[in-house]
Amino acid sequence: MARAPSLATVCLLAAGLSSTAGQGVFGAPLSAENARAAPLRPGSPTALVKPFYEHVGLELDPAQRSHFVDPAKSVLDKSDALRKSGQGECLDPNMALDNAAYDRAEIDNSLKTVEAVKGDEAKVIVAFIIAGNPHRLEWKFKKVDGDWKIADLLSVTGEWALSQYQCE
Numbered sequence: 607m608a609r610a611p612s613l614a615t616v617c618l619l620a621a622g623l624s625s626t627a628g629q630g631v632f633g634a635p636l637s638a639e640n641a642r643a644a645p646l647r648p649g650s651p652t653a654l655v656k657p658f659y660e661h662v663g664l665e666l667d668p669a670q671r672s673h674f675v676d677p678a679k680s681v682l683d684k685s686d687a688l689r690k691s692g693q694g695e696c697l698d699p700n701m702a703l704d705n706a707a708y709d710r711a712e713i714d715n716s717l718k719t720v721e722a723v724k725g726d727e728a729k730v731i732v733a734f735i736i737a738g739n740p741h742r743l744e745w746k747f748k749k750v751d752g753d754w755k756i757a758d759l760l761s762v763t764g765e766w767a768l769s770q771y772q773c774e
């Protein structure tokens with residue numbers, strides 16, 4: 607079953623072990639050439655993900671929409687429209703945390719990221735532990751006019767994707 611390697615990768619990342627021991631985010635084994643322990647270069651995919659772990663719910667802030675591209679942007683825009691219409695909420699307020707209970711200290715102490723870039727696409731794998739439970743999310747990026755934009759957010763642990771939400 608495909609889930610077992612994902613959990614093994616979560617354990618490796620959460621334990622802070624070398625990312626080269628896990629499976630690569632693009633299917634090939636990770637190596638120093640195609641994955642890094644997420645350096646924070648301005649404008650890098652990892653630098654774009656970091657604020658979402660510093661400010662819970664930031665992904666739902668319309669002021670952040672410039673960091674997104676379709677399909678994620680369309681879902682977020684539809685969620686905004688639904689909220690403004692008074693018909694309720696479509697998205698959970700802490701998607702970046704895999705909709706888990708929020709504990710700043712646990713996240714700060716366990717958060718690990720791995721970035722992989724392949725041409726005009728990138729992924730940032732984020733792993734953390736909350737209440738003893740490992741969580742793993744995958745942020746997908748596309749390069750648009752020279753800038754990285756978030757195209758989707760997937761929970762490997764919770765088996766959901768932002769792009770699959772129907773906010774109408």
